[in-house]
Structure formats: C-alpha cells, structure tokens
Amino acid sequence: MPAKPSEIFSETIHTYYEYNGGLECPLCFSKLRHEFNNGGRKITTLKGTLWVVTNYYSCTNSSCDLHEAFPAAYHSAMLRKRFSLDVWAKVIQHHFKHHLNYSVIAELMWDDWDVSISRGTVRSVCEYFEMAGKQYMNKKVVKDVQANQRIVLSLDGAQPVKGEPALWVFSDRITGHVLLARNLETAPAHILCELLKEIERLYCVPIVSIISDKQKNIVNAVKKFKPTIPHAFCHYHFLNHVLEPITAKDRQLKKLLRKSVRSLSIVQNSRIAELHELYGLFLPISEELKCAIAVKGNRFEILAGTEIFANLEHVISELQQFTSWNLTIKVKRTLTTLIAMLDKILEKNRPLYDDINVLIPYFAEIRDILGKRNKNSLEIEGAIKIWENNLKVLLKKNNLEHDPNKIKWKQPTSKMTRGEVWQEWIRLVNAYRDGLFVAYDHEDLDFTNNAKEQLFGRSKHHFKSLLGRENVARAFDKHGGLYTQLLDVDYSQENVTRVLLACETPLTESQRRDFFSQYATFRREWKIREKDTGNMSLFKEQLTNFRGRVRFFVE
Numbered sequence: 001m002p003a004k005p006s007e008i009f010s011e012t013i014h015t016y017y018e019y020n021g022g023l024e025c026p027l028c029f030s031k032l033r034h035e036f037n038n039g040g041r042k043i044t045t046l047k048g049t050l051w052v053v054t055n056y057y058s059c060t061n062s063s064c065d066l067h068e069a070f071p072a073a074y075h076s077a078m079l080r081k082r083f084s085l086d087v088w089a090k091v092i093q094h095h096f097k098h099h100l101n102y103s104v105i106a107e108l109m110w111d112d113w114d115v116s117i118s119r120g121t122v123r124s125v126c127e128y129f130e131m132a133g134k135q136y137m138n139k140k141v142v143k144d145v146q147a148n149q150r151i152v153l154s155l156d157g158a159q160p161v162k163g164e165p166a167l168w169v170f171s172d173r174i175t176g177h178v179l180l181a182r183n184l185e186t187a188p189a190h191i192l193c194e195l196l197k198e199i200e201r202l203y204c205v206p207i208v209s210i211i212s213d214k215q216k217n218i219v220n221a222v223k224k225f226k227p228t229i230p231h232a233f234c235h236y237h238f239l240n241h242v243l244e245p246i247t248a249k250d251r252q253l254k255k256l257l258r259k260s261v262r263s264l265s266i267v268q269n270s271r272i273a274e275l276h277e278l279y280g281l282f283l284p285i286s287e288e289l290k291c292a293i294a295v296k297g298n299r300f301e302i303l304a305g306t307e308i309f310a311n312l313e314h315v316i317s318e319l320q321q322f323t324s325w326n327l328t329i330k331v332k333r334t335l336t337t338l339i340a341m342l343d344k345i346l347e348k349n350r351p352l353y354d355d356i357n358v359l360i361p362y363f364a365e366i367r368d369i370l371g372k373r374n375k376n377s378l379e380i381e382g383a384i385k386i387w388e389n390n391l392k393v394l395l396k397k398n399n400l401e402h403d404p405n406k407i408k409w410k411q412p413t414s415k416m417t418r419g420e421v422w423q424e425w426i427r428l429v430n431a432y433r434d435g436l437f438v439a440y441d442h443e444d445l446d447f448t449n450n451a452k453e454q455l456f457g458r459s460k461h462h463f464k465s466l467l468g469r470e471n472v473a474r475a476f477d478k479h480g481g482l483y484t485q486l487l488d489v490d491y492s493q494e495n496v497t498r499v500l501l502a503c504e505t506p507l508t509e510s511q512r513r514d515f516f517s518q519y520a521t522f523r524r525e526w527k528i529r530e531k532d533t534g535n536m537s538l539f540k541e542q543l544t545n546f547r548g549r550v551r552f553f554v555e
Contacts, residue, residue: 002039004051012040013052017072023057030061035069043077045084046113052077087115088125095126102126141177142203148174150208151199152444155218157187168192170199173211173446179203192221209442213237213449214432230442233435234449235370241428242366243299244412245421246359250297252414253305253352257312258293260345266338278334281542285338287524288315288535294524300367303360307526309346309353314529316342318536322543331546352414359421362391366425370436373447377437384436388429391422404430 004012014037017023023032040053052074059066077084090113094105102122109115109122145151152173159166168187170180179199184191200207209230212218214237222231261267266279270286273279279286292311297304319339327335346353369383395402400419407427410420429436439445525533 002041004040005042008042008049008051010048010050013050013074015052015054015072015074017055017057025059025061025064025066027066028059028061028064030059030064032057032059032066038071041082043074043082043084044087044115044117045076046086046090046115050084083115083117083121083125087113087117088129091117091122091125092129095122096129137177141172141175141179144175144177145172145179145203145205148172149205150174150444151179151203151205153179153196153199153207153210154446154449155192155210155212156449157184168195170195174444187217189217189220189224192217193224196221196225209445211439211445211449214435230438230445231435232438232442232445232447233432234447235436235439236448238428238432238436239363239367239370240299242425243363245416245424246303246356246363247299248412248416249352249356249359249414250303250305253349253356254295254297254308255305256349256352257305257308257345260348261289261293261312264289264338264341266334278330281331281546282334282338282539284535284539284542285315285319288318288528288533288539291524291526291528291533291535294526296526303356306353306356309349311526311528312342312346316346322540325543327543331543355418358418362387362422362425370447373440375440377440380440381433381437384429388426391426395419395422395426402426 017032023034024030025032035056035058037053037055040051043050043052054071054074056069056071057066058069061067071079073079076086078088081088087109091105091109094100094108095102100108102119105122106117106119109117153170154173155168155170157166157168165183165185166187168182168184169178171178180195180202182195196207207226207229209232210222211232211234212222214233219231222229266282266286267289269276269279270283270290273283273286289312292315293308295302295304295307295311297307316339319335319342322335323332323339366384366387369380369387372380372383392402398419400423401407402423404426407423409427410416410424412424416424439447525531
C-alpha cells in the first residue's frame with residue numbers, strides 16, 4: 001500500500017459510492033459490497049496537492065456487469081490520471097484557445113500555478129482532448145443537424161503547399177458545424193459526388209442547397225449529385241475576380257512608387273544621419289516618406305498603390321511651404337531637388353494611377369448592387385444587366401468585342417487596357433450567372449463562402465503559432481481535418497471538464513515538431529493625410545535651429 005507523502009498536509013480524501021441513498025447497484029438494483037481501496041494516490045490541482053483514497057465496490061448479483069470490482073471515482077479527477085480536471089482544463093485552454101506550444105505551456109503552469117508538468121504530459125493531455133473533443137462534437141453535430149431536418153452545405157478545399165494533398169471541408173451553414181473533413185490527392189467531380197452522398201448517409205438528412213466558389217469540379221459534382229437543388233456561387237470570390245485587374249495595376253503602382261522613393265538619396269542615407277549634417281536635417285522628411293509608402297492594403301477597402309500616390313502628393317504640398325524660406329544654397333538645392341524628384345515619380349506613374357481611378361467606380365457600383373440583400377434575384381439580375389450593358393456600350397465605342405461568349409479569359413496584369421478589363425468583367429458576369437443570384441431567393445443560403453475561408457485561416461493560424469511557417473504544411477495535412485472540428489468548442493473550464501469526463505479514450509498520434517518563433521516589428525503610421533506623424537513639425541523645428549546656427553543665409 002502506498003503511504004501518504006509527508007509534504008501533503010491537507011486531509012486525506014476518501015471516495016465513496018452512493019446511489020439512491022444507499023449501496024444499490026445502478027444497473028440491477030441489487031446490493032453492492034465494498035471490496036478494497038487503492039491505498040491512496042497523489043493528485044495535483046491548481047490549488048495544491050491532494051491525497052485521494054479510492055474505494056472499489058462490486059455488485060452481489062453475479063450476472064450483473066458490475067459484478068467485477070469498480071472504483072468510486074473522485075469527482076475532480078479522471079481515473080488513473082495524476083492531474084486534476086482543473087489542471088487539464090488550463091492546459092487545454094492554453095493550447096487550443098491561445099495557440100501556445102507544449103514547452104511554453106509547461107513553463108506557464110509552473111510560473112503561474114506551481115504545477116510541475118512535463119512537455120510530454122502536456123502533449124498527451126492535448127492529444128487526449130483531440131479525441132474526446134471530436135467524439136463530443138460528433139454527437140452534438142448529429143443531434144443539431146437532425147433537429148433541422150435539412151443541410152445547407154458549404155464546401156471548399158485548401159492546399160497549403162502545391163503538390164501536397166488538399167484538405168476538403170464540408171460544413172452545414174444552418175448549424176455552423178463541420179460535417180466531414182477529408183484529405184484528397186485529387187478532387188474530381190465523381191469523388192466529390194460520392195462524399196456528398198456519404199454526408200446524407202451519415203446524418204440521415206437531405207442536402208437541400210449548396211454554396212461554393214464555383215470550382216468546375218464542384219459544379220459538375222452538384223449536377224451529378226442533385227441537379228435540381230439550388231447551387232449558389234460565392235459573391236466574395238466573384239467580386240475578388242472582378243477586382244483582380246484593379247489590384248494587379250495597384251500592386252504594380254505600389255511596387256514602382258516604393259522602389260522610387262527608397263532610391264532617393266535622403267532615404268538611402270538616413271542610416272548615416274548622425275554622421276552627416278544634411279542627412280540629419282532631412283531625417284524627418286525621410287521618415288515621412290517611409291511612412292507614406294508603408295501602406296498595408298486591404299483588398300476591398302484600401303488599395304495600397306493609390307494610397308501611396310496620394311500620400312506622396314501630400315508630402316509635396318507640405319514641403320512647398322519651406323521653399324520660400326531663406327535657406328543656405330545647399331539646403332535649398334536639396335529641398336527643391338527632392339520636390340522635383342517626387343513630382344517626376346508621380347508624373348511617371350500617373351497613367352497607371354488614372355487607370356485605377358477610372359475602373360474603381362465600376363467595381364464600386366457592382367459591389368453595391370450585389371450588396372442589396374433585401375432584393376429578389378430578378379431585381380438584382382436586372383441591375384447587373386444595366387451595369388453590363390454600360391460596359392458593352394463603352395466596348396462598342398472602342399470597336400472591341402462585346403459578346404461575352406466570344407471573349408477568352410486573360411491573366412489580369414498591370415498592362416491590361418481599360419477595354420480588356422471591361423471585356424473580362426462581362427465575361428465573368430456571364431460565367432457566374434447561373435449561381436450569382438440564387439441566394440436572394442433562398443433564406444437559408446449565405447451570399448459568401450467566407451466562413452469556410454475563415455475556418456481554413458483559423459486552422460492555419462493555429463499551426464503557424466505552434467510550428468512556425470516552415471512546418472505548417474505537414475501539420476495541416478495530418479491534423480487540419482481534426483482541428484477544424486474543434487475550432488468552435490467552448491473552452492471554458494466547465495465545458496472542457498464535461499468533454500473530458502465524457503471520453504476516456506486516449507488518442508495516440510505522431511510527434512509534432514516544435515518550432516516556436518516570434519517576430520518584433522516596427523510599424524509606421526501611413527495615414528499621414530489624416531494623422532500628424534510629427535515629422536513635418538520636427539523638420540520645421542530643425543530648419544529653424546539650423547538657420548540659427550548658420551551665419552550666412554540666402555537673401
């Protein structure tokens with residue numbers, strides 16, 4: 001029999017079995033008898049260490065399943081586990097909710113709670129929960145889906161590395177649950193069709209409608225599976241394709257402007273500003289130019305190239321005020337040369353900037369039309385038709401092909417003419433027409449497949465946080481399907497405890513490679529037209545002080 005360690009000062013806890021107020025078997029209602037106890041074992045909790053003695057009982061009915069001795073388990077711990085449920089819950093929260101790796105979790109448990117737990121034990125706890133969580137979610141998913149008696153299916157595939165298998169995830173848009181996740185080397189229509197049938201067999205509920213991003217294999221799979229059900233095409237993917245020619249031009253504009261600004265001597269030599277008086281004087285302007293080109297684009301809201309162009313125009317207008325000052329010849333020459341160089345940079349890239357500004361209103365118009373979710377499909381289709389006809393009129397004026405069936409796809413590049421962009425747009429509308437307006441007439445259907453993209457993004461973020469960018473592909477391939485099913489688990493201590501107690505089957509998986517990285521970054525404020533960075537005020541102050549130090553000025 002084990003002896004209670006001397007370092008445990010709390011009272012010994014004994015577990016007892018009681019059912020309906022007495023020793024009564026819960027299966028056959030016969031009497032139970034006490035068999036033995038395990039002598040005690042140490043259980044580590046967040047509040048300290050306990051000594052728990054577990055008593056074993058058996059049913060007096062020899063034909064009962066409980067005739068063999070069984071333990072009366074301690075309510076705050078699982079059988080044969082030396083850490084209590086609150087320790088398990090804290091480890092699981094750190095890993096699945098906060099994306100910390102095993103080594104960091106082991107260190108935090110010691111630093112925050114004085115709980116000594118090895119990296120290997122942390123890994124085992126997390127792997128155990130993966131299986132427990134999957135079993136818990138499987139039961140919950142079946143219950144929720146069958147309660148609705150229909151499935152509105154969303155499907156998509158993600159391939160982290162070219163040439164590796166793609167993770168295909170099928171989810172129900174009504175409940176938000178992942179129904180199926182598979183790694184597929186290839187996903188032709190017949191394989192996807194079989195998976196759609198498998199989902200109906202698994203949940204005994206019909207798929208009544210589908211939303212996808214209009215991949216050809218998905219379209220053909222749906223036609224093979226149930227050709228009459230509504231199949232909506234994702235508006236996000238459609239608008240993304242419409243925006244591609246604009247973003248291609250904007251990327252090129254951003255690249256050219258950044259390269260030109262970084263080649264300016266005051267920017268290149270800013271690192272030696274402390275050693276060179278002139279570069280030191282113009283250091284605030286160098287910083288302002290770096291802020292001007294530090295734009296981080298947002299695909300649908302912020303076009304980095306056009307923002308940089310406008311920022312540089314703002315910098316020029318701010319610098320103009322100093323040209324009337326009485327400055328030394330060298331300073332004045334540097335200032336006027338800088339303004340002239342910036343003007344030259346803008347004029348050289350103005351055609352590209354003008355092209356973007358001509359195209360943006362057309363994109364904004366079609367985005368606004370599709371955003372009117374309270375309209376029906378006929379109204380939206382009519383508005384799109386007017387938008388499409390306006391483009392055809394422009395193409396006719398320029399003697400360009402305006403029949404979408406005769407227009408071939410072109411890779412969006414910065415060299416596309418406005419006419420070629422308009423042609424690509426009417427070709428896209430024609431290609432998406434069958435599924436672009438479906439969601440307006442079906443309340444259950446979403447207009448975008450963004451939830452699926454976010455699901456992939458959250459999965460990749462988890463593995464990047466744990467393993468670093470270099471090792472994401474293999475981890476995503478092995479664990480991505482399982483992890484997508486655990487993303488929406490409630491990670492409160494109460495729910496984690498409930499999940500753990502519902503399943504005591506450990507999951508054994510291959511070792512995960514540990515690669516934890518942190519990157520310190522300095523981000524400049526690029527919205528210089530709206531927010532004062534202080535660089536111009538500092539330049540003005542330095543010019544004033546410089547004039548005070550220098551004896552002779554240009555009159």
